Amino acid sequence: MPLLEIRNLVVRYGEIEALRGVTIAVEQGQVVTLLGANGAGKSTTLRAISGLAKPASGDIMFDGHSIAGLGPEAIVRLGISHVPEGRRVFPGLTVKENIMLGASNRKVPASQISREADAMFDLFPDIRAFSNALGWTLSGGQLQMVAVARGLMAKPRLLLLDEPSLGLAPVIVQAVFRIISQIRKDTTVLLVEQNARMGLSVADHGFVLETGRIVLGGKPDELWGNEAIAAAYLGGHAKTHA
Amino acid sequence: MDLVLQLLFTGIGIGAVYALVALGFVLIFRATNVVNFAQGEFSMVAAYLMVVFSVDLGWPYWLSFLIALAGMALFGVIFNLGVYYPLRHRTYLPVIIATIGASILLSNSVLAIYGPQPQVLQGWFDTPGIQLGPVYLDSQYLLIIGVTILLVLFNFWFFEKTLLGKKLQATSQDKEMASLLGISVSTMIMITFIYSAVLGGLAGILVAPVLFVSIQMGSTIALKAFAATIIGGFGDVAGAIVGGLALGVIETFGAAYISVPYKDGFAFLVLIAFLVFRPQGIFGERVAEKA
Numbered sequence: 200m201p202l203l204e205i206r207n208l209v210v211r212y213g214e215i216e217a218l219r220g221v222t223i224a225v226e227q228g229q230v231v232t233l234l235g236a237n238g239a240g241k242s243t244t245l246r247a248i249s250g251l252a253k254p255a256s257g258d259i260m261f262d263g264h265s266i267a268g269l270g271p272e273a274i275v276r277l278g279i280s281h282v283p284e285g286r287r288v289f290p291g292l293t294v295k296e297n298i299m300l301g302a303s304n305r306k307v308p309a310s311q312i313s314r315e316a317d318a319m320f321d322l323f324p325d326i327r328a329f330s331n332a333l334g335w336t337l338s339g340g341q342l343q344m345v346a347v348a349r350g351l352m353a354k355p356r357l358l359l360l361d362e363p364s365l366g367l368a369p370v371i372v373q374a375v376f377r378i379i380s381q382i383r384k385d386t387t388v389l390l391v392e393q394n395a396r397m398g399l400s401v402a403d404h405g406f407v408l409e410t411g412r413i414v415l416g417g418k419p420d421e422l423w424g425n426e427a428i429a430a431a432y433l434g435g436h437a438k439t440h441a
Numbered sequence: 442m443d444l445v446l447q448l449l450f451t452g453i454g455i456g457a458v459y460a461l462v463a464l465g466f467v468l469i470f471r472a473t474n475v476v477n478f479a480q481g482e483f484s485m486v487a488a489y490l491m492v493v494f495s496v497d498l499g500w501p502y503w504l505s506f507l508i509a510l511a512g513m514a515l516f517g518v519i520f521n522l523g524v525y526y527p528l529r530h531r532t533y534l535p536v537i538i539a540t541i542g543a544s545i546l547l548s549n550s551v552l553a554i555y556g557p558q559p560q561v562l563q564g565w566f567d568t569p570g571i572q573l574g575p576v577y578l579d580s581q582y583l584l585i586i587g588v589t590i591l592l593v594l595f596n597f598w599f600f601e602k603t604l605l606g607k608k609l610q611a612t613s614q615d616k617e618m619a620s621l622l623g624i625s626v627s628t629m630i631m632i633t634f635i636y637s638a639v640l641g642g643l644a645g646i647l648v649a650p651v652l653f654v655s656i657q658m659g660s661t662i663a664l665k666a667f668a669a670t671i672i673g674g675f676g677d678v679a680g681a682i683v684g685g686l687a688l689g690v691i692e693t694f695g696a697a698y699i700s701v702p703y704k705d706g707f708a709f710l711v712l713i714a715f716l717v718f719r720p721q722g723i724f725g726e727r728v729a730e731k732a
Contacts, residue, residue, distance in 0.1 A: 304623030
């Protein structure tokens with residue numbers, strides 16, 4: 200049984216049908232990457248899983264139970280942590296406070312949360328020095344590190360990462376993906392990326408979304424192997440290797 | 442010089458009341474992005490609760506005080522559920538209008554019960570005050586200043602040192618993200634309303650012996666407190682406190698040296714000056730940085 204199974208998911212924003220029957224499965228221990236152009240429905244898929252968007256129809260099964268229609272506070276308590284688009288680090292709180300609040304889904308004493316937050320800096324040494332800096336003072340790369348660290352504080356069984364590479368310098372993108380390949384040892388990851396090369400480099404499985412529908416799914420090699428598909432959806436690959 | 446010290450003491454005393462109400466304004470504004478126009482009525486309702494228990498029923502002052510504060514906590518719950526919660530997914534406009542409606546409903550309900558004549562509430566202490574060198578320290582003003590200092594310290598500890606305080610801050614900065622982390626946004630907003638109602642209520646109870654207890658007392662205090670939040674920097678906690686104290690001192694000195702009838706005018710003159718020359722307020726930059 201997959202850890203996460205989405206069946207025929209339809210999500211509407213008013214008149215607009217953002218997802219038109221999406222079906223994907225994420226196996227325990229995998230990194231699955233969801234690729235697609237702007238507006239294809241990648242973020243909406245993650246928002247539906249974490250409870251920010253309400254499904255119009257279809258089902259979302261987590262660990263064998265339907266979570267469709269539950270609120271975000273209930274879903275994160277079940278062990279799904281969503282690191283959303285734009286990082287959303289609290290600007291008026293410090294780095295450490297931001298990270299500590301990531302454990303709000305668990306009932307543990309503040310002293311233990313503080314220790315766990317300190318331990319998180321071992322995985323993210325680049326932000327250790329900024330522990331007491333306020334969120335708004337950080338650079339894009341630092342914000343991304345804080346957002347992922349905060350997401351991990353929930354001790355999720357499934358981590359949803361939305362465009363972690365967006366707007367970051369290439370060297371920072373590589374650092375972020377090094378962290379993703381470390382996270383995958385303990386946590387199942389569903390990753391949304393426009394950067395197909397990076398997104399597939401860490402993935403066990405990939406799906407391509409186009410205007411609210413899954414048009415292709417397979418192992419990264421198979422996706423790369425399909426030249427026409429690669430040229431159309433994975434931008435840049437065909438050019439580089441042609 | 443003696444007069445200056447005396448006026449400074451009185452100004453800080455009345456400014457402390459503005460500061461408490463302003464703090465209530467700011468906390469609700471940060472949590473809900475809406476200015477609560479019924480904030481002044483929180484003070485008025487609490488003062489009338491004191492009249493009910495301490496004057497009408499003749500219960501001990503301290504007991505009436507505790508009941509009034511507990512009543513205000515309950516009032517915060519009802520206000521949240523009745524005024525904010527049903528409209529929470531709408532824009533700010535319906536919520537603001539609902540708070541104005543609540544304000545009118547509250548003052549007219551009290552008017553229906555007590556009529557237009559002001560009520561008198563005794564101060565906490567039997568001693569009217571003490572002479573300290575050249576300055577006469579009125580006991581009620583001393584109490585107001587003491588309670589305000591304690592509350593400001595408590596407020597700092599609560600928001601800066603506790604995890605619950607951090608969750609409240611997180612909720613006021615980004616509700617959707619807070620809910621993604623498992624923070625119960627509706628609980629955080631409920632706590633904010635309870636806290637603000639108790640703060641406003643305390644201000645009303647403390648100032649009641651200095652003013653009269655009347656249905657207008659809420660709107661007078663709230664207007665000054667609102668001016669204080671703008672002077673301090675809207676949405677800033679430290680700004681609300683500094684703005685409130687500054688306003689109290691300015692209007693006291695204005696009344697003493699320039700004109701008593703125009704006492705209320707000085708507050709708004711300062712407000713207009715700030716709106717023209719420094720609309721972001723004293724602590725304005727910090728608000729801008731948070732945006």
